[in-house]
Structures are given as structure tokens and as C-alpha cells.
Amino acid sequence: xxDLRSDTVSKPNDSMRKVIQLAEVGDDVIGDDPTVQRLEQxxxxxAGKDAALYVPSGTMGNLIALLVHCQTRKAAIVGSESHILWxxxxxxxxxxxxxxxxxxxxxxxxxxxxxxxxxxxxxVADPAVVCIENTHNRCGGRVLDEKYLSEIANHAHRLNAxxxxxxxxxxxxxxxxxxEITDLTRNVDSVSFCFSKGLGAPIxxxxxxxxxxIKQARIVRRNLGGGMRQVGMIASAAEYALQNNVxxxxxxxxxxxxxxxxxxxxPQIEINVNEVETNIIYFNLNNIDGDIxxxxxxxKGLYVSRPKSKQEVRIVxxxxxxxxxxxxxxxxxxxxxxxxxx
Ligand SMILES: Cc1ncc(COP(=O)(O)O)c(C=O)c1O
Numbered sequence: 566x567x568d569l570r571s572d573t574v575s576k577p578n579d580s581m582r583k584v585i586q587l588a589e590v591g592d593d594v595i596g597d598d599p600t601v602q603r604l605e606q607x608x609x610x611x612a613g614k615d616a617a618l619y620v621p622s623g624t625m626g627n628l629i630a631l632l633v634h635c636q637t638r639k640a641a642i643v644g645s646e647s648h649i650l651w652x653x654x655x656x657x658x659x660x661x662x663x664x665x666x667x668x669x670x671x672x673x674x675x676x677x678x679x680x681x682x683x684x685x686x687x688x689v690a691d692p693a694v695v696c697i698e699n700t701h702n703r704c705g706g707r708v709l710d711e712k713y714l715s716e717i718a719n720h721a722h723r724l725n726a727x728x729x730x731x732x733x734x735x736x737x738x739x740x741x742x743x744x745e746i747t748d749l750t751r752n753v754d755s756v757s758f759c760f761s762k763g764l765g766a767p768i769x770x771x772x773x774x775x776x777x778x779i780k781q782a783r784i785v786r787r788n789l790g791g792g793m794r795q796v797g798m799i800a801s802a803a804e805y806a807l808q809n810n811v812x813x814x815x816x817x818x819x820x821x822x823x824x825x826x827x828x829x830x831x832p833q834i835e836i837n838v839n840e841v842e843t844n845i846i847y848f849n850l851n852n853i854d855g856d857i858x859x860x861x862x863x864x865k866g867l868y869v870s871r872p873k874s875k876q877e878v879r880i881v882x883x884x885x886x887x888x889x890x891x892x893x894x895x896x897x898x899x900x901x902x903x904x905x906x907x
Contacts, residue, residue: 566889567897570870572734572762572817572844572883580809581766581802588801589790594618594787604804608771610733611807612756613747616779618772618786619800623649623733624653624703625791626757626772630693630729631657633781634755638665638693641683642721644670646703648731649696667689671683672703672840674709676776679684681720695721699733700741703873706821706881708738708846711748718752726845727754731772734762736811741818754778760803763817764810765884768799788835793885810884817844820891824880827895847873853905861905867897 568574577585592595601619608617620626627649631641641657643649645667649657658662666689668680669718684692697717699709709717714730721728732738732752739746750756755774760766772782786792825841828834828848835849850858856876862869870879882891 566866566868567886569867569879569880569882569886569894575765575883575885577765577767577802579658583807584801584805585798588797590795590797592828593793593796595705595794598797598800600804601800602828604800604807605771605794607807608758609745609773610744612750612758614682614750614756614772615776615808616774617764618779618782619796619803620757620772620786621772622761623648623731623757623759624656625786625789626654626759626770627654628753628896629727629772629782629785629789629791630662630663630757630774631663632785634694634727635661635663635809636727636781638691640666640690640692640727641690642666642668642676644668644674644676644682644696644698644701646670646695646701648702648733648830649698661678663758664690666892668703670701672704672707674698674704674707676711678720682723688829692724692726694727694754695724696729696731697753697827698844699735699738700845702733702845704710705840705847706734707840708741708842709749709898710742711744711751711816714749716753728752728810728895729754730756732756733759734804734843737763737814737818740812740815751831751860760806761844762821763814763883764806766799766802766890768805769803782868812871813884814844817884817886818842820844820882820886820888821846821880823891824882824895833902833906844882848878851874853902858905859899861901862897866899867894872874
């Protein structure tokens, strides 16, 4: 089975499992886990921030960021296609009474300037934070570059709002842009990133920010039930992933390009290969039924997903997919497109 539904489906390899087995641990809720301490230090350094907090998931990282930023002013701006809005439920609203104000995401993942300006002029609410996503999942893994990030941060700061970056796939963004992570995080006030996506660890994310922010985030994590005890067991896998699996993400990007190029030859497939910037591919089906397409691919051993709509297919390349799998995936895609078109 070739599973291209998401980069979250990858499984720890033998080296990672060995590291997990040998992990040094302690009670992290009372600050005694040396592996977590090392991971948090390395993460903070990677993001160029004072401090970091290990959290069970990207969703909890974003939730904690919203709860800390919106303690007094109860509004947050999020993109209309953001993961926070579509896939993270009502956590911030239910637990923090936070009004999530959605403004339009352009197709490249940027927030619409016009909407932000209008928002500032109309003064409909007083947002404490503007959330951005890099890379942008539902916008097809598109990257936000340093120039845009500096502009949006200035914009947000002029509104007296902080900036939180959902950087679940920040390493993909930095590699695609051939820049340092810190170039992308310099102007944001907080950033979360995930170990359990392209980096191949089984669990966990991290939230980074200044010392005061992380101090408060630590309390909120505990209150949410995210205080974990001998969590060095899994933090060791995250540390291994950070040390060993970042540079290879570039292979996922070239694999995604290879698939996108192959798909672009078919008139039944609507795809813009220039928009495939990282490891996520979206394409539309013309004159092929989405349900039948997905089912037929699965029968032939290829899993894809359709998180946005019936006719819009998503493919995500990742660490468990090698050159041979890509070749085979393309063969399956080509045969299914051809057979369903005739
Ligand atoms: C952009 C983005 N942010 C946040 C998350 C949430 O991560 P988790 O599934 O670890 O909660 C995801 C998950 O796919 C994501 O794609």
C-alpha cells in the first residue's frame, strides 16, 4: 500500500525506535525530564526564540498560543482556509471565549490585505493576535516568504496585535525558500511546529516564544491536561527527527513535483505545477467522479485524500515514500485516470 493521504501517516523507523527505547526520562510536569529539556532548548534555538514548550499536538500548540495571546482581548484573526478554523474545532472559543474572525486566504496562503485593511478601518473588533500558517496546508503547501512575513507582522503590530505562526511544516517552507527557519520566525511573536508530520516522529509539536509567553503557555498546557510525565520517551523521537530528518524533506518536495508533472499531462486533471512548492499537491478532477477515483486508486494500492471537496484530490509525499513508491504511484494514477476516462 502506498499511503499519500498525509505526511502524518509515517511510522518511526528502527533507529528512531532505538532512541525511544534508550531515552533518559523524568517527571516533566515538575521539570525533571532531561530529554524534554534538551528538545525544548534545541527547538527554541531552531526557531530563534527565548524558550519552547513541548506539546502533544499541533492543535494543542495553536490552542495554547490563542489562549495566552487572548487573555484580555478576546478576538483572533485567522485565515479562511486555516487549519485552526477548519480542523481545530471550537477549542479557542469554548475554552477562552475567543472570537475567531476569519479573513480571506489568497490562493497562496497569504491573508488578504484588503480584508485586513477593511478590518482595521471598520474597527469591528479588537484582535489580540493575527494567525498565519506556513506552509499553508489547505492552500496546497504554499510558502510565505520573509518579505511577506515582515509586512504582515508590521500590519498586525500596527493593529496592536501579536502574530502567531502555525508552522506545522515550517521546515518545508524554509527548505523551499532556501532560507533559515529564523528568517521566517524573526517577525512573529510565537510559532508552533510539528515533529509528527514530515519529520517522521510519532507524536508531538512545540510552541516557541519569549520567556514570559512560554511561562504562561506552560500553565495553560497543564490546565488543558497536556502535562505529560516521563514524556522523554516520545520527546526522544522528536529530538532524533529534528537532528536527522530535516534536510531530507527536500526529497519529498522533488517527489511531489514528479507526481505533479506526471498528472499535468492529462486533460482530465486540473493542476498548476508551479504552485507545488513543497510536499502537498492539490488537483481537480474533470469528468471523473471523485468518489470512484479515490476508491479505484485504493483498490490498486494507492491512498489519497479529499479534505476540501469531492472533486479536489490531495496527495502528500513523506519520509516513508521512496523513489520506487513514487514510480508505482504514478503508474497507478495514470492507469486509473485512463480507465475512468474511457
Ligand atoms: C497546518 C497544520 N496545523 C496544525 C495541525 C495540527 O496538528 P496535529 O494533528 O498534531 O494536532 C496540522 C495537522 O495536519 C496542520 O496541517
